[in-house]
Amino acid sequence: MKLELRQLGASTWYVPGRVNVGYYEEEGQGYLIDSGLDDDQGRRLLNLLKAERGVPLRAIVNTHSNADHVGANAFIQKRTDCEVWATRIEAALTECTMLEPLFLWGAFPFPQIRGKFVEARPSRAGFIENEGPIRDTRLEAVPLPGHFLDMIGVRTPDDVLFLADSLFDPAVLRRYRFMVMLDVRRGHETLNWIENERAAWYVPCHAPASQDVRELVRQNREALTWLTESVWTAISVPGSREDVLARIGGDAALGLEMDAAHLLLNLCSVGAHLTALAEAGRAEPYVEGGRLLWRRREPAG
Ligand SMILES: [Zn+2]
The missing domain is CATH 3.60.15.10 (Ribonuclease Z/Hydroxyacylglutathione hydrolase-like)
Known part of the structure; x- marks a missing residue:
């Protein structure tokens, strides 16, 4: 170009x-x-x-x-x-x-x-x-x-x-x-x-x-929220950060092609959404069998 x-x-x-x-x-x-x-x-x-x-x-x-x-x-x-x-x-x-x-x-x-x-x-x-x-x-x-x-x-x-x-x-x-x-x-x-x-x-x-x-802002906000909710859906069965990425990105409908660098970048994003869910009290990490796993958190009370 x-x-x-x-x-x-x-x-x-x-x-x-x-x-x-x-x-x-x-x-x-x-x-x-x-x-x-x-x-x-x-x-x-x-x-x-x-x-x-x-x-x-x-x-x-x-x-x-x-x-x-x-x-x-x-x-x-x-x-x-x-x-x-x-x-x-x-x-x-x-x-x-x-x-x-x-x-x-x-x-x-x-x-x-x-x-x-x-x-x-x-x-x-x-x-x-x-x-x-x-x-x-x-x-x-x-x-x-x-x-x-x-x-x-x-x-x-x-x-x-x-x-x-x-x-x-x-x-x-x-x-x-x-x-x-x-x-x-x-x-x-x-x-x-x-x-x-x-x-x-x-x-x-x-x-x-x-x-x-303003329309572009709206679309970006929607994409961000979509990913938070996809991560939340993916941990209905507890899994590691890699599991979450595979459950979302492995979906053939998404057709994501990743090399190692791209996959690691995507893992950063998944990690950020897991942090956001943890901060909101909707998810928590735990260690089991040598893996860091994430599960949904039961609402208090
Ligand atoms: Zn850039």
Whole structure:
């Protein structure tokens, strides 16, 4: 796909793609909001910016550290010497990208989960806060908890709101079912916040830019609730986290195709929904026969 810049405000553009990348200019300097998956994407982005805008790139603001958002940082930073800014924990994972497969597996990762979709090339990153002005620019960070560790959105002064991975396109929801979600309760809070937040344009990374996202918020909330209830249904017979995934994802109707990395990501989502059920007093873990199992909790009284 040929990359193109689409203008959304006086100083704000985005580059539609597998991951929508934001672009903003202030005082003759450019800023990227996320970078994309790999060197090839980085090269194509830089060529596009050089041809269309021709101003020096000061920084990449990363919304979070998933490989499809930070994977082109290394190439772009090497070519332009730009800075990379992210919240503290996301910056740590951007600098030490091996932490992502490690976090998926809970130990040093095996080679099959160290591909570029999980483990990006590392880049040097500096910290920003998850809320308020971003350094000395007129960009503003907004916290978008739920999907990952300390994900942010970015609001530009011309009223474009970049929403990272807080909202997915319905086609993505249908295809994957288990959107990566580490904290279900806070994911709902983020959806509620977006629903009431006005902006001229909203730009999720995995859905088209739009002037109204309320329907998209509704679909994402429904998908999240569907998964919580599917997990609840799956533990009507006690089972492990893997059993729960197999009971839901093994359903032929879902047609999920998973490699090891994808399966581990889905296990994170199942785990997050089990946590949400445990917090709500609807499920509890116990250890039996060397396995961590989950069962429904009898209502008190
Ligand atoms: Zn993403």
